[in-house]
Structures are given as C-alpha cells and as structure tokens.
Amino acid sequence: MEMLPRIVVVFLVMTVIFGMQEVMSKEVSLCNMSENDLLACKPAVxxxxxxxPSPACCKALSSADLSCLCSYKNSILLPSLGINPDFAMQLPTKCNLNPPAKC
Structure with a gap:
C-alpha cells in the first residue's frame, strides 16, 4: 500500500513539470507582435x-494591431519596461504607417 502514494506523488510532479514546459514554450505576443517584433522596436522607443525604427521594426509594426497598441499609451507598464510612450506613439508615422485616428 505504501507504493500507491509514491506513484500518486510522482504522477503529480510529472504533470506539473510537463504543464510548466508547455506554458514556458509559448511565445509572448502583444497586439499581433511577437516578442522578437517588440524587441526589434525597443531601440526606437x-x-x-x-x-x-529598424526595417524589422517597421515590418512588424505594419502587421500589428495599432489600435491595440494605442490602448497602452497611458499604461504604467510602458515606462516600467523602459519604453517612452511618446516615442512609441511616433513609431507608426516614422514607419510611414497611418496611426489610428483616436490615438
């Protein structure tokens, strides 16, 4: 009977480990921009x-959801990540893209 609790513990530990690997393998995405896309734009903001902005940044920004990105302009998240919101709002124009009307 002592073997049963060990099997249960091992099973639970393996479930947690495999679950964590799946979560950690997923790429971060924000407003249709991958983590690599966001990093490509970071020097410009x-x-x-x-x-x-680099060509890679402008390419990523061209397929991004600009209205979604605009919703972060007053977020305390940007400065905490070292991003200047004013510079971030200038990116679409610098990349020859039309920024959302109400941004």
Whole structure:
C-alpha cells in the first residue's frame, strides 16, 4: 500500500513539470507582435535619443494591431519596461504607417 502514494506523488510532479514546459514554450505576443517584433522596436522607443525604427521594426509594426497598441499609451507598464510612450506613439508615422485616428 505504501507504493500507491509514491506513484500518486510522482504522477503529480510529472504533470506539473510537463504543464510548466508547455506554458514556458509559448511565445509572448502583444497586439499581433511577437516578442522578437517588440524587441526589434525597443531601440526606437527607449533612451533619451532613440534610434530610428529598424526595417524589422517597421515590418512588424505594419502587421500589428495599432489600435491595440494605442490602448497602452497611458499604461504604467510602458515606462516600467523602459519604453517612452511618446516615442512609441511616433513609431507608426516614422514607419510611414497611418496611426489610428483616436490615438
């Protein structure tokens, strides 16, 4: 009978491990931009004198949901991630994209 509790514990531990691997393997996505897309744009929205957006950033931004991104402009999340919201709002224009009308 002692073997049964060990099997249950092992099964539970393995379930948690496999569940965590599945969660950790999923890529982060925000407003139709992957984590790599967001990282490509970070130099253009951080620092005092940001770089111009790279071609990779503009390409990613062209398929992003700009209205969704606009909804983050007043979020405390952006500055906490080192992103200047004013610079972020300038990205569509710098990439020759039309920003949402109410952004």
């Amino acid at each position: 951080s620092k005092q004198n940001p770089a111009d």
